[in-house]
Amino acid sequence: MENELFQKIPSLQVIICRQCKHGVRPAEVERHLKRKHQFKHQSAHQLAQAVQQWEDIEQDSAAIQIPPVVDNPLPILPCEPSGLLCQRQDPPCHYVASSMDTMRKHWRQVHQWSQQTRRGRVGQRERTQGAAELRRSFTTVAWQQIFPSGPGSHYIHIRFPEGHPPPPLPPADQAQRAVDAIITAWDQARTAQEQQAVIQADRITDANPWLRRTGWARYLEGVHPQDLLRLVEAPPRSPGSH
Structure with missing residues (x-):
């Protein structure tokens, strides 16, 4: 399980x-x-x-240890295509942000740099120079995140080739059958272990409600049919069971 x-x-x-x-x-x-x-x-x-x-x-x-960059997308995790990678250092900084506001804060706090260096009216030449400096300060990258908070929760730069196609989704009916297989296997295991009566379809408890409610079909993409068959096999009988 x-x-x-x-x-x-x-x-x-x-x-x-x-x-x-x-x-x-x-x-x-x-x-x-x-x-x-x-x-x-x-x-x-x-x-x-x-x-x-x-x-x-x-x-x-x-x-x-979570690295700042990997070559290919990691499985299961969403891959966001519009991250911002800091380029303020040589070699470039590995910091990845999901918005320009967050990146500007990073520039101020870590690199002590701001696009607008002084208050008041700014001339055309200074605006042009600032815009050019801004364009050199970041590049757009794809990113993933493993942990939502705490150590290792930074965004990871994904260096896959541009235009890399996402994996195809399985047919909806095939994914739903996989969900049903997991639910069936769970029911059988719980029944054998606790020697309970068969649970009625409208009174399913424990793990099954969240399996159905959250739509597990979309989380089983890429599961091979042969792997699903073993999920519906009856669990081995324990000694003394009837």
């Missing part, structure tokens, strides 16, 4: 929540599942323990 909720990026040793489309630190998985996705304590705890056994993942939050 944890593989359907999170995807790991071994090159950066981080995991991404498929639904929220941002990184989750391993130490925060249990809290994330309970607060953001309304998982019960036992289920969230079990999934967090499973994630802690994953290889190629940095379990120490303080040791996670």
